[in-house]
Amino acid sequence: MKRKRPSQPRSRAKREDTTPSRGVFTRRALLVLATQAGVLGVLGKKLYDLQVHEGDHLRDLAARNRTSKRLLAPARGQIVDRFGLQLAGNKVNWRALLMPEETTDIHATIARFGQIIALDERDQARIERDLRHIRKYVPVALKDFLSWDDMARIELNAPSLPGVLIDVGTTRLYPYGPQLAHIVGYVAPPNERDVASAPMMALPGMRAGRAGIEQTQDLLLRGAPGSVEMEVNSKGRVMGEMDRVDGQQGDEVVLTIDAGLQQMVLNRIGDQAASVVVMDCRNGEVLAMVSTPSFDPSLFDSGVSHAQWIEWTNNVRTPLINKTVAGVYPPGSTFKPAVALAALQSGLVNPQDRFTCPGYYDMGGVRFHCWSRWGHGSITMQQALMYSCDVYFYLAARKIGMEPIKAMANGFGLGTKLDIELPHTRAGVIPTPEWRQKRGYHWNGGDTVNAGIGQGFVQVTPLELATYVSRIASGRNVTPHLVRKVNETASERTPLDIAPSLQIPDEHLAIIRQGMFDVVNAPRGTAPKARLSLPDVAMAGKTGSAQVRRVSRALRESGHFNSMNLPGKSAPMRSSSALLLMMPRAMPLRL
Amino acid sequence: MIEHGNGGADAAAPLARDIMTDTLLRDPVNHDHAPGQAVADAE
Known part of the structure; x- marks a missing residue:
């Protein structure tokens, strides 16, 4: 009979032990659960914000980190004589450009480029001028008319030239040279006033008419810019071209002039001032x-x-x-x-x-x-x-x-x-x-x-x-x-x-x-x-x-x-x- | 017009004659395509 008694307190004690610990566990569990739920909620909220609210913006930022987009200068319109003979056209110009926003030290990059491709005083002065006046996202032309050897040297040294890329553009061509210079006129690099009136003029390769038909018909001849989207690595090096929309070439201006007759007249005049x-x-x-x-109008193209x-x-x-x-x-x-x-x-x-x-x-x-x-x-x-x-x-x-x-x-x-x-x-x-x-x-x-x-x-x-x-x-x-x-x-x-x-x-x-x-x-x-x-x-x-x-x-x-x-x-x-x-x-x- | 050309009858007349001859033989106004060697052949 007495054996049972001690069991009562044990079981009571057991009951007494069990009940409070279950309560503690329940509170802790609830606390942990609540904490987890809170953390998950915050994470979910953040995830929702990132994915839904800011998704587009962040996707755009990520793409920008991976791609580089820039405007392309349009090809200038042709000037032809009454029979369609070209009096002013365009020729291909391979050139080296520098994207200022894609290099951490612009002048170091230019100095390094100068060691690979010689830049004379005029080039350096022009680059300095462009850097002062052109916005950071607009590329600056470092050197025009690159040869195959030049391009090979630039590509070979690409890792040490961040922001430098090779681009193909056009430059003005005057097949009749001095014979029609006074009529056709010439183009020259745009000045600050040109750029202020039309931001497109800041693009490398854009030219403004400075004399003759090139000047009076300038707005018609300019055309509309295109764009190119390129894949770049973390250092700004171009890895590939993703998308390209060519610019719209300027209008073709047909003159009343007969280039053949013009040539004959010049032959008759000889060296007289007439x-x-x-x-x-x-x-x-x-x-x-x-x-x-x-005079030779093509000399004005690069100054x-x-x-x-x-x-x-x-x-x-x-x-x-x-x-x-x-x-x-x-x-x-x-x-x-x-x-x-x-x-x-x-x-x-x-x-x-x-x-x-x-x-x-x-x-x-x-x-x-x-x-x-x-x-x-x-x-x-x-x-x-x-x-x-x-x-x-x-x-x-x-x-x-x-x-x-x-x-x-x-x-x-x-x-x-x-x-x-x-x-x-x-x-x-x-x-x-x-x-x-x-x-x-x-x-x-x-x-x-x-x-x-x-x-x-x-x-x-x-x-x-x-x-x-x-x-x-x-x-x-x-x-x-x-x-x-x-x-x-x-x-x-x-x-x-x-x-x-x-x-x-x-x-x-x-x-x-x-x-x-x-x-x-x-x-x-x-x-x-x-x-x-x-x-x-x-x-x-x-x-x-x-x-x-x-x-x-x-x-x-x-x-x-x-x-x-x-x-x-x-x-x-x-x-x-x-x-x-x-x-x-x-x-x-x-x- | 010829600068320092002295007399118009002596300096400018032969030049004008030659240019008018070239223009009339070439006749660019009545052609749709650039006339070829019309003047050279005629001469």
Whole structure:
């Protein structure tokens, strides 16, 4: 009986032991469970945030760590002549680029690159300039026109050149070089203003038009940029190309120029300093436009050397200036048809009125000479044009005054800024008393007399003269232009049948045209050497010789006057310009 | 226009004649393709 008792407390004790420990375990378990649940919850929340909330952003960051994306400069549009011959195109240019954001020490990388591929002072200066102005994500061109050996050396040393990559781009090509430099123009690396106006211009290989058609049609020629996505390693080395979207090439600009004719004209000119404009007098299409001497436009693509620039700018024959649109010269006797038309239009001079030329004209104590020492006698307007008599036009100018002459000359394109697709064009000057007074000088009768033969203050450009003679030939307001179409879209042309009339009576134009026909074809005309030997082709024309220096009476009377023999420190001091305008006697029928 | 060319009748006239002859023989306005050796053949 007593054996059972001790068992009771044991079992009680056992019960007492068991109950509290189970409670502790339960609390601890709950605590652990709660902790685990909390941790799991936090992890789950974090995982949810990473996967769902920030998933896209983080995926993008990861991809950026693995890939490098950059913009590609588009190929510049072509410029072609009227038959599709390439006047400005692109050639392949393998080059080394540096991605500044993919190297930790830019200058160390450049220095290392310089040990592998020689960088001259100009390269280094350009790289420094680009690094200062270009954003970090835009690559900087280290070296253009790499050879295969250059590229092999760069690839071999790739591990020590972080951020350096080899890229293929294009550079401008001018197949006709100096022959069309003044028309086509040239491109040059963009400046800060270009980049500010269009960030695309910061891309390596982008060029801005700086002259000629390249400048005036620059926005059309630029195109739209493309992009390339590359796989890179942790050091920024390119491991492969993942995606490429080529840029959109700029528009193709088709000119009215015939490159073959341009070449022929240049061959005829030889090494003379001259300007020639061949224009279709029915619609103003410029077929050839030559200004000599010229220059090599491709030299501007990577920057002209200082020595070359000095050579060009010190050259008295001004090779960089397109003289056809920016050179102003006294028109000399080529101005006489305009004076004749103004005289007829004024009603103060009739075609059959005769003026007497004794070889000179005295006014206010000054003697104005005719080019013929013996004079031309009593002559009509048509004869005056044929002989190019100076005295007739002295008298005509004095009779009508400068205002009608200016109005007529301007109407025919002289002394006006012509709207042709070229930059840096200048307008000539048809002076009037008011024009002179604005400059603080008094206009006198002698100024009118001089202007009557295209001397004194009268100045025109060769393009103005070409427009002038085209308008005499057509009687219409034809305007010169160089762009025929852009891509396949024809530019607005001005055919003969819609160009507005100049409102000059046909009988007046007929007198001028006949006088100019006689210049070339009559036995006593001044330009028999301009007569064509082609059958059934009759041309009209007008000669002109503009003198810059005053000729003394003694020298003139010696009979040995030749401007090339005049003394002078430099050629311009004794310069004279020889001009000839030519036009068809009758307008061709076909448009 | 010829700079320092002295007289237009002597210096510019022969040049203008040759250029006009080339232009008329080549006749670029009435061709759709670049004329070949028309001028050279004619001469």
